[in-house]
Amino acid sequence: MDLENQKRVKDLTEQYAPENIVVLLGAAEGEASGIAAETVTNGDPTFAGPLTGVSLGLSVYHVCEEEVKEEYDPEVYDEQVSMMEMVLDVDEIAEEMQAIREQYSKY
């Protein structure tokens, strides 16, 4: 996850408390989603950014996952994201995300 975004997540978590934060990812594939998810839960696995060694344990989802889709206005989702369901390997992404959550999410 890029360093600026890591800093933002860290700052927002300090400001609002981790149980009040949900991170929503828009990565294009499984591996990238997994790395970003791990970054905001267990810490930056690439040891590059402000979340290196910082385990925030945040709640994290990919925008195409079924669990979070229920929260959206379906029209907005249709307009902004639905097309990507035909492009991304949503199953692969969901699998990665589930695995990371089970291992590292505390909230």
Added chain:
Amino acid sequence: MPQASPNPSREGRRRGILIKKTIITPEKARSTYIIDFERQEYRFMNSVLKGTGYVLVHTPDMVIHNGTTQTTERIVNPDSDYLKQLKAHLRPYERVLAYYPNQTYIGNVTPAELAQVDGPWQDLESPVNDRYGAFGEIMPQDEFYLLVQAVDEFELVYLDRDFVAKTKEKLAQDPIVTEFILKRIHEGVDQAKLKQLIEDEGAEGLYMNDVIVGAVRRAHDIDTNLSAHVMIENLVSKASSALALLYAVKNADINPDDIEYTIDCSEEACGDMNQRGGGNFAKATAEIAELSRSTGSDVRGFCAAPAHAVMVAASLVKAGTFKAVAVTAGGSTAKLGMNGKDHVKKGLPILEDCLGGFAVVITEDDGINPVINIDNVGWHAVGTGSSPQNVIASLVTVPLEKAGLKVTDVDYYSPEMQNPDITKPAGAGDVPLANMKMIGALAVKQGDLERSELNGFVERHGLPGFAPTQGHIPSGVPYLGHARESMLKGEVNRVMIVGKGSLFLGRMTNLFDGVSFLVEKNDGPKAAEAAVSSEEIRQIIAESLRDFAQGLLESR
């Protein structure tokens, strides 16, 4: 019935009256014609893709010393394993020549042939492995250093005397390198002088296998915009751009003096502390290519710049502002080895070991070369929004609809053409494929394609990626050379070039950007079925002479 001449403007100007006329055909299409009265001929005022040039420069030492992933690592983590392992993963020149995507980039392997070779390609050896290709060449590092010195006007580049002596002969064998360039190569200095420049004056070193063979000085003692680092980046961009431009002009088979305007579309900035991005790489490069009648300017748009530049160039020619325009761009040392950490981690070679350059020459319609159709360009506007749907709609489906075309009417799409060998191990997926899936997915959403047809559409109308990840280089334009060849052979009718750019990197806007246009097979001289009959031509002449006379009367 009027026939169209192959090049009316040039001959017409010598003989008689040439008039540019805009006519609205029965189909309500606006067409601008050039009418040659003496020869009773007319031609559509379009711009065509007259020639292309594509070059790679193999620069393994520059990966280590100038790629930002490596320079950053040296600052942040100087003892890192990555830096220690890096050298062992650099490919020798022979392997770079025998690499399928590189041979595709310079024109010896077609995208269709590349698609037949199952990737990943980095462990394969292409039987086609010539340094020179239909569109350009893959230049080795040593010769390139001499070219960098040759394009330097300000005595900033110093090369080792022995190195120059043995390399100049090699460079002179390159058919594209001109006497003009060779004459600009200095004898060189000794090692002591190079060491002094590097150690005492902060010059940047030029290395061959870790041996210092050159140094690039700063151009000012305190101005950071003229630091040795900036100068080396800019001179490398200029040199690789000039190389590509020479090929484009040669392949266009025109007199270099015909080119009246040059546009540079790389991502570097040249200037000083008072005008940091003042620019005009274009004119500097045109000077090296001896385009003595050309002026120029730089177009900047991050990765989308080449598409912007070609669109601007085509418009200049179509409007009659200039007869021939060149678009050119050199490579970026900063991006060398950018994804190196992922490549080394996965046991791959450093695949980002080449600079990329490209150039195209655009001229008035000659009845032969592919037409750059800018009647219905696509563009991502300020108000377009960033959702993939809106982006792809603005660049692809909206302009096609305006042109009365379906998504399947385009034979091939050329969006971002990055080599997937480079991007997949770095977690960025197969970029051309992702773009094609998005185009197909949008067509499905709009009801122009069945969901079940999506994969077939992607396979039929997509191309494998083969361009180096040199920023602006992969965006849309790598396919122009191959598209032109296919169209001249009559194999392909229509392609769409899509350029996209990430503007947020400059921290001036979070907006995305892109433009697109079609390139179409030239259907030859315009003849009988056109709306303009010889009677109408006589009328046009009469009207024009009346207008002219009226003008004279009114101005009295």
